[in-house]
Amino acid sequence: MPTIYEVAAHAGVSPATVSRVFNGQNVSAEKSKRVREAAEVLGFTPNRVARTLRLQNSEVIALVIPDIENPFFTSLARGVEDVAQAAGYSVVLCNTDEDQAKEARYLDIALSANMAGVILAAAGDHSDLDALIRRGRPIVAVDRGPHGYDIDAVMVDSRAGGRAATQELARQGYRRIACITGPHDVETATLRAEGWRAALLGLGLDHADEHLIYADFRIDGGHKAMRQLVELPEPPDAVFVANNLMGVGALQLLAERGMLPPVVGMAVFGDLPIFSPTPMAVTLVSLPARHLGVTAADLLLKRINGDDQPPRTIVLRNQIVPSA
Amino acid sequence: MPTIYEVAAHAGVSPATVSRVFNGQNVSAEKSKRVREAAEVLGFTPNRVARTLRLQNSEVIALVIPDIENPFFTSLARGVEDVAQAAGYSVVLCNTDEDQAKEARYLDIALSANMAGVILAAAGDHSDLDALIRRGRPIVAVDRGPHGYDIDAVMVDSRAGGRAATQELARQGYRRIACITGPHDVETATLRAEGWRAALLGLGLDHADEHLIYADFRIDGGHKAMRQLVELPEPPDAVFVANNLMGVGALQLLAERGMLPPVVGMAVFGDLPIFSPTPMAVTLVSLPARHLGVTAADLLLKRINGDDQPPRTIVLRNQIVPSA
């Protein structure tokens, strides 16, 4: 753990000169060479902590996501990472587990660790970004909206996707279409459910109150919700599921009951992390997860580099893939 | 971004006293109260960077994994995270993409950012841990061995798993059993292949050289390798696949060719991230991914807290799940 002072002493120059060598300032060729040699000999690596303290800024960006076990978010993370790496930034991944308290802790860390910026898929509807914003740290919301803050965002059109998926189920002939969505306080959950409701309305179809279930965006939640639905006195003949993991859960239950699609119709928002030997009769709203990450990272890096335009919201296309 | 100095001024005490209030030293009740109030009013959060610089130590641990899109590693990450969180530590997840250069960069960051410790699933067989070790930073190897360093490790028995899986295939009546494993320079890949070879030897079965394929531990690699195998003049009648993602790829290819298990026998090391309506005829070596993470984190935290015993290697059970 040699410091800049030891390198300086070894090279017979001042610490300032060592710093200049590594930061591309004007240094005579000869001293520069001596410094580089000394650094080589001692195995010098500049201390990032000291550097960050002085510069009030680091080359690290935080990616805050609600569920690291969801392939959607890991794909997204890959997108962020690839862009960040290429620009010389490191990514630290923070998993909030859909818990606003954990999220707040990580945001706090990002701030007090002087990270360069944050890409946030919010765990709920009242993230507190004031401190970060006051500090001038750029933030990009991804997948889920910024909820009351006027900041950059990269999303897919949840409402339109929900509507299209539901319409597709209707086109396939299903009439009693239920909906399993995520937590009340998660924007994408409510929007997708809204899209579903809007589609039903537009088609002149009705829905019973108990055909809309708020679950937790996890496999188990989808499983339980689907059980509730099939055990209703008047069960639905199809279901729109608002994310990939709950889709898996719902399919598991249907498999147990021998009611796999197309016996019960199903449309899922997101891509199923599923391998099935025969193509499944499930309609998908396919999401550009990786691209979402790439776009968010691009936006963030632009901001970090001083881009000063008014905040943008970028909406990426999602693509309906009807079941065979 | 109020500092400790501003809090001190606001409370009419010295910065030293403010620090002592927040670090549980002796401070009179009255000043303590004034400081807390001032901190509250100003919205003071101690600057982690400054703190870390001074303490030469932070409450962050690095988790370095080769593939964030592999559910095995995300489960492992969850295990690490849960333990770390509970102990007041934060986890930063670093994805090396099986690339030793990226890995080196992240290890360097962990060191120069004064992180408390590292949990490493190595990307290859020559990770350079010298600098971290010199600095006294604890490191725990997980899933893959430490390769030449005498440090703590948490693993499953790859060789035994490979042997058991292969034996199970033989028990099911397959005779020409091939093997798809990972990169040459990844320990788990070579050990699993060794287990496979040992099983064949023990059974008096032989294998052609072209029945052992080194792929890349990814879906696509498994797909290509399986294609190579089925297109051989004398294709195998079963295959042992050394990780979960390649298992998916191999299954995809077999599905395309209408040769799904049990037409071709298959055993996979790891749990398949797969949902299949009817139970698949695939033998699994089930891995305690999350538990691996929990154990590694426990070990690391013990070291961080000064545990000074000689390094341990913990081998967790893996469980053979024969196909139906």
Next chain:
DNA sequence: CTTGACGGTGAAATCGATTTCTGCCATCGT
């Protein structure tokens, strides 16, 4: 009554890098 210990406090040093500020020297233009 003296000595010592101890609780409470502030001034100042410290962690390791960057960056002003300053001064030196050489080169250039007139």
Next chain:
DNA sequence: ACGATGGCAGAAATCGATTTCACCGTCAAG
């Protein structure tokens, strides 16, 4: 030949927290 300009380099300030050191007062032990 002389002031101006600019490259080069070191001393010292700075980022914001923690901690040593020194000092004061109080209280208990001798």
